[in-house]
Amino acid sequence: MARNKRCKPSLNHICPICCILPPHMSDQIVLNGDSTQKEWALQSIRASEQFRERRAIVGALNFNVAIAGEKRRTIFDAGTGTDLPGKRVRGEGDPPTGDVMVDEAYDGSGATYDFFYDIFERNSIDSFGMRLDSTVHFDQKYDNAFWNGSQMVYGDGDGELFNRFTISIDIIGHELTHGVTQHEAGLVYKGQPGALNESMSDVFGSLIKQRTLNQTAEEADWLIGAGLLTDKVDGTALRSMKAPGTAYDDKVLGKDPQPADMSKIYTGKADNGGVHINSGIPNRAFYLAASEMGGYAWEKAGKIWYIALTDRLRSQSNFKRAANTTVTIAGELYGRDSDEKKAVQNAWKTVGVI
Amino acid sequence: MRVTFERSGGFAGLIVTTSVDTATLPATETEQLQHLVQSANFFGLPAEIPAAPQPDRFQYEITIEDGNQHHTVRVGEASVPESLRPLLNWCMEKARRG
Structure with a gap:
């Protein structure tokens, strides 16, 4: 991007196209600055997001502050290549394309946006109305989905073991929650903080699915990635929050390696120190707490976990810290001797963290 | 050589x-593997190839013993050097076929 040499960053000088602040600075200004500073910082944030789309149509850029509650989804097609974001195939308000991955990514990111906005009044991933960009058909027979720091990416799956990675709405919610975590607690992606990061994505991914299906904690299946495994695989999903370690047992994939409590915590180096393995422990704690409370899991347990993620947990927080923090929050919200606080305490005790 | x-x-x-x-490999596959190890300059790669971790990406660990040479490389999917990719793909294909 060409930079205008005459333009120097200054709080009195609004030039959003050429002066783009580091995101953490913009965020601080949006939170703490005066109205002029806020406007300027928001414009910088918008501009940097717009440029991510790599469309050099300056005239089409829109520097207006996104209106809270209005989603801005864009779906791109990588055409089985690996260049991101790929070709733009569907924008906000456009009709369905008929490509099932494009339309699932569009609907799933919409459900995720609505969940965070309706339940927690959160305006998108960064809470400032960030665009929701998704790329589908990434790479050839790619058995994965990921969050690259600014967008979601989904593979087609190999067709033998895995179906397309947009098939289950909790996967879409999982990826977008990685974005929320990145902007909030910033849990490092290694060891116990990494497993908490993964667990937060499973928790909110599952809650988004439960809300879409209007299910209570008792009615929900608490599975992550149901429908993702093909008929050839012996398994119902990739992870079970209710019973970690039981999601699949297959001759090719092997057995679900998730521990259900601290006695079987994985201590090896694979998977960044088992972030997708040990997430079973906090996942089950959330399931136990939500089930003991009853009703819709997002109303109480979800709220406690959301406050922990956005206000209390830090980048190096471990399981114990998460346990103590969620117990404290439950006490603050529902009372020191409340059933809700006891439910959270019991949950973390059952999985052996406290 | 053991991989x-x-x-x-x-x-x-x-x-x-x-x-x-x-x-235990057929001669043609051994030749292919040796070529991939050489073009990756495997024994010249650092033991850890650092990367800003991206959630849900793959992590690779590959160890090769060849004569008196012994080396392990750990690398995240987002920072795999282009020269190493064909060797990783070859190994992954082996793993798939069992």
């Missing part, structure tokens, strides 16, 4: 492993 390969992580969190010993 030990592991791919972990990804959204699914599966751990895929395979071991290959050229003593």
Whole structure:
């Protein structure tokens, strides 16, 4: 991007196209600055997001502050290549394309946006109305989905073991929650903080699915990635929050390696120190707490976990810290001797963290 | 030459492993593997190739023993050097076919 040499960053000088602040600075200004500073910082944030789309149509850029509650989804097609974001195939308000991955990514990111906005009044991933960009058909027979720091990416799956990675709405919610975590607690992606990061994505991914299906904690299946495994695989999903370690047992994939409590915590180096393995422990704690409370899991347990993620947990927080923090929050919200606080305490005790 | 390969992580969190010993490989495959190891400059790669971690991406660990040489490389999917990619793909294909 060409930079205008005459333009120097200054709080009195609004030039959003050429002066783009580091995101953490913009965020601080949006939170703490005066109205002029806020406007300027928001414009910088918008501009940097717009440029991510790599469309050099300056005239089409829109520097207006996104209106809270209005989603801005864009779906791109990588055409089985690996260049991101790929070709733009569907924008906000456009009709369905008929490509099932494009339309699932569009609907799933919409459900995720609505969940965070309706339940927690959160305006998108960064809470400032960030665009929701998704790329589908990434790479050839790619058995994965990921969050690259600014967008979601989904593979087609190999067709033998895995179906397309947009098939289950909790996967879409999982990826977008990685974005929320990145902007909030910033849990490092290694060891116990990494497993908490993964667990937060499973928790909110599952809650988004439960809300879409209007299910209570008792009615929900608490599975992550149901429908993702093909008929050839012996398994119902990739992870079970209710019973970690039981999601699949297959001759090719092997057995679900998730521990259900601290006695079987994985201590090896694979998977960044088992972030997708040990997430079973906090996942089950959330399931136990939500089930003991009853009703819709997002109303109480979800709220406690959301406050922990956005206000209390830090980048190096471990399981114990998460346990103590969620117990404290439950006490603050529902009372020191409340059933809700006891439910959270019991949950973390059952999985052996406290 | 012995190759030990592991791919972990990804959204699914599966751990895929395979071991290959050229003593049990057909000559053409041994030749192919030696070529891939050479063009990756495998023994010249750092033991850890650092990367800003991206959630749900794959993590690779590959160990090669050849004569008196012994080296392990750990690398995240987002920072795999182009020269190493064909060797990782070859190992992954081996792992798939069992």
